[in-house]
Amino acid sequence: MLAVLCWPLLSAAAPAPQQLHLSAQQISRAGIATASALSALAADAPPAGNDQYLSGTVVTPPGASALVSAMPGGVVQDVHVVTLQQVRTGTPLLTLFSQPWLEWQRDYLEKSSAAKLAAARQARDEGLYSDGIIARARLEESRDAAQLAALAAREREQALRSAGLDGTALRRLRDSHAPSPLLTVRASQAGTVLELPVQPGQRVEAGALLARTAASGPLWVQLQASRTQLPLLRVGDLLQVEGCAKLRVTAISPVVDSATQSAQLRAQQVGQDPCLKVNAFVEARLLRAAPPSDSVAVPAAALVQRMGEARQDYVFVANAHGYAAVPVQATPAGGGMVWVRGALAAGDAVAVRGLAALKGSWSGLGPASLSASQGGK
Template identity: 35%
Template sequence: MTFEKAHRRAAVALTLLAALAGVAVAAEPAVVAISPAQRERAQIRTAPLQPATAATGSEARLDGRVVAPASAQLVLSTPLAGVLQSVEAEPLQAVGRQALLARVASPDLLAHQRELRAAALEARLAADKLRRDQSLFDDGLIAESRLLESRSAEQRASAALEEQRAALRLAGLSPAAIEKGAGGALSPALELRAPEAGTLVEWLAQPGQHLEAGAPVARLVRGGRLLLELQATPAQAASIAPGAALRVEGCAGAGRITGSAPQLSAGAQTVVLRAELPDAARCLRLNQYVSATVATGVSLPAPGAAAKPRDADDDARKPATAGNASPAGNAAMAGKPDARFTVPTAAIARADGRTVVFVEKPDGFLPADVEILAQTADTTLVRGAALAAGQRVVVTGTVAVKGMWVGLGHE
């Protein structure tokens, strides 16, 4: 009886050990098994992981366009209701201060001119009467009360005239136009002039169109200052800080990044970066498409500067070890989840919502999850808990390895 109990206990223990061993084996990540012959046919090459440095020598090339800052934009509007008769400038034409841009036929202008002329006439008559009464009072021919009445009438007439002038100034008429209406011939022609020197961007109304008072007619931009709006991927934007230097081909001076939009653009899913360039008006034009080279905040090796890939012949001469990572490299980088590495962009693979690189193992390649921190067309900055300096990762033939990996049921 004692023997039977011992036998049962031993059987149960063996069963538990086998189950635990099975769980441990199942938890091991699946290695993509690839033979040397398969590697040669697929031209799979590997290279050691390169730790990233905190230098600022890397660059990203971003496309964008030239825009006008909001503070430099002006809207020309009609002060009075009327019909737009003619335009005197073309879009994107440079205009000077007080340059004639458009003419508006306004019946309201006739009414204002008539009221202004009546007020000016009343003011002149009141001033003449005051001068006469002052002379008569000085000679002792009239009472002081009459002089005071004349003085009061002159002040009221002057105030009425100034009120009409102020109304026309509020309507947007220039002092010259106001004085012309006060003494010249009545005319419904209202001239719209550029308030400042700059560029006429576009017309917001067409000849023959009826305009209400205050309706916008044209949009202008003050001369001198232009900005750049550059499109960046989220990964690129994360590596570019405000103040980062940039260069634009054809422009002598260096510019800088001034800020970024807090949200992605709906269509392109990119981040808009705003930049300024000294004397941009000398080398760029409004709405021009440009390509800028921007300094990033991390060091990404220049194309071709990565370690030399290893081919199948190298593998035959030097058998792979576990991970092919040097002991010194593993000791330096082990236990550092924030350690960063640079890999060729071609080494990145995506499947089933995962982003991985393929780490070389004795019997194939192990997909290791990574997080992309910054990326250019040639080089990518990544970090991953399973990565260590010196590990060899696939840099050529990634598509072939991914295909075999997906065939194992990872997508």
């Protein structure tokens, strides 16, 4: 079972230890056995909580995978990269010979020239109107015409930018007035080329897939947690993929699958270790910090709860009068052990067998008497 990273503070309103008065004969007859509380686990024991594993699959984050498509259709003239090649933003991927692309550029030049003429006409009419030569209606017509012409030119410019022309190439096109049927398709982000489903000489339609790239950056892992683990997991927990990267839990699903009784959680890679591969199945081990110095380790079987009481763990600690039900704060220590904090110390004997008889006496169902006390030992 997993537990949260932080230790809850012992509240001043925590229940007091409660003494169960039992004789040696009653203890023997109930078959009660004890184990000593430990100040430290064995040297070969896993660190607190580090024996817990979650399994899952490596996936790419949304937005990390980019699809490169053809804005205008055409014929593939040349392919400049290969699959699995690392590329930078703006790296040429392939070149298309496209008649529609030539027409787009010509249309842009025509609309750009028309916008310049309309702007010049507006400027002239502004001067004529200020001199009182023309009516205001004519000036308004010039302004509207200039605005519409500029809008049409910007629309064509945006289409060219979307297809791959940057500001420098647009200025060069306006200065040279020499459109070209060759369109160079470039990478929109740095990463790795995953797919190139085209080859030279192939005709592609507008909108067809030309390449698929995966951006460089931390990957995600979709993990499964059992229904018993889920309530104790927290966003921010660290996981370790054996011999590989660390992961940090970023989201936990509130829904449990009805078939598997498990819930999905998402973890993000810490750093960019290349050992994680998309679609790979991995197992991640939960990482836990060392327990506080004032805690002791007891078997997990020693923990009990009292019926009708808010969630509170207890252990039965042996003393000269029988056993004291001592409230504790617990977190897993791995290997069937838990770290606990409360009114007990290393070397104290805690009950691990015969707990049903102790709980019965504690609830007033057995022959032993129950009294509350702060000392209890």
